[in-house]
Amino acid sequence: MSTVKLGNGKSFRGIGINTFESKEGLYPVVSGADVAMNSESKGNARFCFDNTLDPSKVKGRLVYCTLSQWGVDSVVKGIGGIGTIVESEQYLDTAQIFMAPATMVNSTVGETIQNYIHSTRSPTAVVYKSEEFKIPAPSVASFSSRGPNPGSHRILKPDIAAPGVDILAAYTLVKSLTGLKGDTQRSKFTLMSGTSMACPHVAGVAAYVKSFHPTWTPAAIKSAIMTTAKPMSKRVNKDAEFSYGAGQLNPARAINPGLVYDIDEMSYVQFLCHEGYSGSSIAHLIGTKSVNCSSLLPGFGYDALNYPSMQLNMKNSQQPNVGVFKRRVTNVGPPSVYNATIKAPKGLQITVRPTSLLFTRLLQKRSFKVVVVAKPELSTKFRVLSASLVWKTTHHTVRSPIVVYSLPD
Template identity: 65%
Template structure:
């Protein structure tokens, strides 16, 4: 059929699971272009949406923009759209029997889609909190923008490629301006990855796709959604941690992480270990982790139980057996608070040893877990779960590109699911905390929409460049994986509106990049609805990376000889007509960086100037990454491009 561009096997992907806007500088009183902001339509590909949520009230909004061609239902259990939530569709093309908890409707039964949508563009909702935590006004980055939900994720099957591609088709023809997709996969081939292919077609229509980096960190090389026309987002922490005090019977006070909304009814409770309340000697291994059917209910009843983390849900098991609460020892998930359905908290192994030493020191150990509190901490830092580079698909391309808040983010939730989703939970809330690169992604989607409200004619590459070059640098002393953890740094939306210079690109630039990467000419042609592409006419000079990117990345060729890299870049003036920029070079030890010319002069807006960066790097031994940069500075602007040198053979 003429309209079929290419065919590849369907796969199933996973979801990458209100102070945050203030923390990155987009305050309630920040400058806004409300008329244009209300013309912006953001499309989210997710688990659906909760239309009755206060985050999607349309107070003060007129009818949808004339360019909107989308629709909304009617659907089962779906109350309908308004002038805020202007579109809702669902896609389930595999015809498989849905999970009993699924509803064939755009309604959100999971909570993830409601959360991401309200983070990106939610209306202002005062007096938001969960158990008194994170009290304040919840809002999205662009509260006046319109929302369109494309439900592509299901409890029964996850998020399938064919549904994702169908959603891209729909969103493009409906007229969205920005697409936010908190879904991932590690398909390395850009021409047979559904998100990469869909995002390419969106880019050709002027739509930027923002996607989550993935939650497979801190493993190196785990970053997903790594096509150059996608803006890939890492998750960082804000200056708030949700902790619970644990008081032991000997008077010592310790601290654990998590959201527990329960005030203790007495000063202390008997404390035991899961391994000591096993049903039998045969279940001791399982009871150490407080797994279901491994413990004796009589020994658990009325007690706090100390468990090692295996899978989430120990608090559910202990509560089901009549226990009072759970202390969980873990070395993972210690920077993101889990929500518990009974008194519980998570401690690291060092704190865990102190608890166990105390338990061994007395015949009748006891403890109490207090209700969670907010604690201020230094930030930003990259979440341990946030996927890291280097990019497994392209050695020359830095991914992730930017970091944004993704830990303990409070936003709207669904009334159709309990806070934990675990058996026996009776907690429901209109707002909840979630963590993941899924939560970071809509922060960048919101910032992209914010920039577009001031710069409506900018290309996706221009918006992406503005967000990347104005990001706040982060510290490799805090995050040893440096740019492979946080990209260009922490999102700074207000600076991105006036970046001074942009690195712009069109679809031919990306085609040149694919040719440079050695992609098959017919598979490249399929992206452009052509039989084939002649790469020999498009390839840049040998030894030059083939893309006008705001970052530069040089993989070392050997461990014996120096490696030379040449980067040719072109910047466009979007600042004052008459501007002069001087290059500031920061070169790490063992790396030479030369920029020619060192001064760029512009006589009018939209003028373009080209420059060359030559990087010569000595062998690095077993070191993975060295961080440098070139920054173009004028009297008003600072345009920073990280230069990353790395050793693909490092352990």
């Protein structure tokens, strides 16, 4: 975070990576809208677009800009400005790297700064060098995609959450840190955010699990990652499992999950048939000439897939919605007795049969059935009910999220 201090003594915290020390105490500060090149560019000057600001009014000053596109720091610095304060209406949960003294503030802080600029003849401000600031974690980034899964209303997505905000990542010396005109900052490392950072974390954990269990299938590895994840808070993430799936991945626990939900190739074919895909489209996926769905045994249960999570869409607002999920787990730990625990909110009735699973040897399989009954409810908004099934011994906890949701009527 970078602190902005105004000439009236008020200070505000902004988001961004600003490595520049302030050479003076305070600098003159202007609003981009007030230093337009001409009357024609006044409308775009508040966004500090290229060729919209008057260099003579910007030189030696901090410029207040409204975010429309990245790179306003390059524009301001390129015409002699000191740096910029950028107002963003987006939720500020990632740190943008700047090539000049700069920071990003929300619209509430921005309004206060704008009012100050226009309340005095000689407004001044300074943006201090960024400092590390700790916030509660984990939480799901505002830009992370959410469910429900458009591809299937029976399968919960996302599967898992992983670190993906302000991640220290390897970088090239060939390119500047921002890639903007005039930027001379170069480093072998940078901070990056997004799926490009989260995916390597999960891929690394998958490889880590594979190194301990080289014969495991991709489905077994995925199951291990999901069922050992650390549950995340619905209070912090209002979209609940539709934002974080099974939770935050836990590499140390994933190598020893106790039980796994395994899936073979035919099970995926049965699932796709159950979802209504044509035999010809499935054949393209699996590399065969044809698939006759009508000749195959149907997949078992509501979702027809031995998945580590369960999801039910409440389509009927007049009668109870019922989902019967059939699962089979494989023991990958010592002989044990696993006992089931169900956690469900008001409005959901969930039963599991049997309630105990006895394993006497490695790779032994046991089947069970979960019945989810959701009370009918008329809804005018998106609604998510979060539940879970946990199979537990003294040494293992195997958790599967159960999500019931309704879309607006």
